[in-house]
Each structure stands twice: as C-alpha cells, then as structure tokens.
Amino acid sequence: MTPRYRPYGAHPGGRVIAAVADVMASIIGLWILLFLLDANRSNSMVRFVHDAATWLAGWAQGIFTFDQEWARMVADYGLAAVVYLIVGHAVAGRLRRY
Numbered sequence: 001m002t003p004r005y006r007p008y009g010a011h012p013g014g015r016v017i018a019a020v021a022d023v024m025a026s027i028i029g030l031w032i033l034l035f036l037l038d039a040n041r042s043n044s045m046v047r048f049v050h051d052a053a054t055w056l057a058g059w060a061q062g063i064f065t066f067d068q069e070w071a072r073m074v075a076d077y078g079l080a081a082v083v084y085l086i087v088g089h090a091v092a093g094r095l096r097r098y
Contacts (some may be wrong), residue, residue, distance in 0.1 A: 014095035021088020028053045028081040032074055053077060056084070 031053030039046045054061075057080035064075040 011095045014092040017095065018089055018092035021084050021092070024056055024084045024088070025081040028057055028077050028084070032077050032081075035073055036070060056080060 027049060031049050034046055034049060041047065041050065057077045060076045060080040060083075062076070063079060064072055066072040066075065
C-alpha cells in the first residue's frame, strides 16, 4: 500500500493556511474577472465581492500608475492575489517541516 500524498504534511495548520490564502486570492481574482467583464456594480453579490477584494487588496492600491483604469486595477489587485498565494503557501510549506 502506497502512502497517500498529503499537501503540507500532516500538520493541519499548514492546510488551513494554504486554504485561507487560496480563498483570499480567489476572491480577488473573482473581482478582477467581474471588473473586466463590466459586471453590474449595483448587484449585491458583485458589491460583496468588490468590498471583500478591496479590503483584502487595500494595501496594494495605487502601487501602479498605468494610464488605463483596467490595467491599473488588474496590476494592483493581481499583485495582492499573487502575494497572498506566495506568502500563504510558503508559510504552509514551512509548517510542514515542524
């Protein structure tokens, strides 16, 4: 019988941290998609995703100064999503060792 692959080892904290990082990045990614598809911002679900993504990526707002709004928004929010993924999975991988 071969052992099952367990991402981030047997430490449950690593799996939780990786899952939280994935959810945070997914919310930001969903907002980028809704923005690019010009979703109706008066819709309650779109407003919720926008508010959550803005709160999560607030620290990354205004880092880039592209002329087009879509490029600035994708770069700012995309940077936040990538940072959450890298840091979250790095911490989860580090917990695997302990």
